[in-house]
Amino acid sequence: MKILTTANSKLQCALIFLVILALTACSDADTSAHETDALPFIKGVYGNPGTLLEAGYEFDTLGLNAIFVRSISLEDTLYAAARAQNARVFVEFPTLLGRNYVEDHPEAWPIDETGEQSPPADWFMGVCPTDPGFIEHRRDQLREILQTYNVDGIFLDYVHWHAQFETTDPILPETCFCDRCITAFSEHTGIDIPDGDTPGQAGWIMDNADPEWRDWRNYVLNSWVTDMKSIVRDMRPDALVGIFYCSWFPDEHDSALYRTLGIDVEAFAEKADVLAPMLFHKMKDRPAEWVSDYTSWLGNIIAAAENDPLVWPIVQAHDNPDVVTPEEFRQVMLEGSRPPTSGIMMFSDQALLDNPDKIEVMKKLYFEEIGEQGQR
Numbered sequence: 001m002k003i004l005t006t007a008n009s010k011l012q013c014a015l016i017f018l019v020i021l022a023l024t025a026c027s028d029a030d031t032s033a034h035e036t037d038a039l040p041f042i043k044g045v046y047g048n049p050g051t052l053l054e055a056g057y058e059f060d061t062l063g064l065n066a067i068f069v070r071s072i073s074l075e076d077t078l079y080a081a082a083r084a085q086n087a088r089v090f091v092e093f094p095t096l097l098g099r100n101y102v103e104d105h106p107e108a109w110p111i112d113e114t115g116e117q118s119p120p121a122d123w124f125m126g127v128c129p130t131d132p133g134f135i136e137h138r139r140d141q142l143r144e145i146l147q148t149y150n151v152d153g154i155f156l157d158y159v160h161w162h163a164q165f166e167t168t169d170p171i172l173p174e175t176c177f178c179d180r181c182i183t184a185f186s187e188h189t190g191i192d193i194p195d196g197d198t199p200g201q202a203g204w205i206m207d208n209a210d211p212e213w214r215d216w217r218n219y220v221l222n223s224w225v226t227d228m229k230s231i232v233r234d235m236r237p238d239a240l241v242g243i244f245y246c247s248w249f250p251d252e253h254d255s256a257l258y259r260t261l262g263i264d265v266e267a268f269a270e271k272a273d274v275l276a277p278m279l280f281h282k283m284k285d286r287p288a289e290w291v292s293d294y295t296s297w298l299g300n301i302i303a304a305a306e307n308d309p310l311v312w313p314i315v316q317a318h319d320n321p322d323v324v325t326p327e328e329f330r331q332v333m334l335e336g337s338r339p340p341t342s343g344i345m346m347f348s349d350q351a352l353l354d355n356p357d358k359i360e361v362m363k364k365l366y367f368e369e370i371g372e373q374g375q376r
């Protein structure tokens, strides 16, 4: 009886999730167009920009016209200061990051192909994206931000299945083979999966339905974007929806961008108002020119999209794993500001404070060299 109840409950969860996805997918077409023409070239900083204020700087005298603030760092004083100093407020939203959540809610822990909880991938711990409790948890958090602050935009971060890509040596586990995901996959595709234990079913899926499995995982991610976007549109119709995402080209790392992370950039381009590829050259051991190589490639993607997303890359200022010199920082900022981009930011405020020469580089770029000079 207990097993039956559990199976019914899982099926109900899967069905509720699918109904929610269908409802939100229907509303997406009505909410895709958005007014972005009036924006100036966006000159931003990412992280906890309040540290710049604490150090005695002001956003407008630094040449900034936008801040990109982590959700946990958003508070009244920072918000008011940004408004007073003519800086737009964009909020980073950690979509599928959730170490504390999965520790408190083991039913949401991603399950790997052995049937075990997938271990943390370096500092990253993802959450199973079909867990109904987690979906509600994130919806509530997003609503609370939008209710409290009249933000200029929400930037979804960590929109990917459990993995670690922000290193030269990526960690790419196979997830999620929890009973809920397997059931939802089977329901969505109509594929009958033979009875068995989790390793048996996971192996069967990857041997017999691998393309469908990858497509379904991508569909789940895209549904998250649609769902979060519908909440933003409902509560703050003028706010933009951006996505921070892994800037691997699709064929790198054995196509892990799609196969493992579940990301299809073309689909993101159809859903987001702003694409913010994370172009961290030092962490990925690339030359500065790689930044504009990527944005040029992305230009072709957005040119083919029916939607017309903006491109605002985030480039690296902080010293990891090696020093990023002020001149190197300047180079990646310039590379990242070429067309088709219409905005840029750097990771992060702390890197600027650690080396004030980088603040001088940023000021000169933002006042004299990038975008509409001096415009805010």
Ligand SMILES: [Zn+2]
Binding pocket: 110, 111, 128, 129, 130, 131, 176, 177, 178, 179, 180, 181
């Ligand atoms: Zn799962």
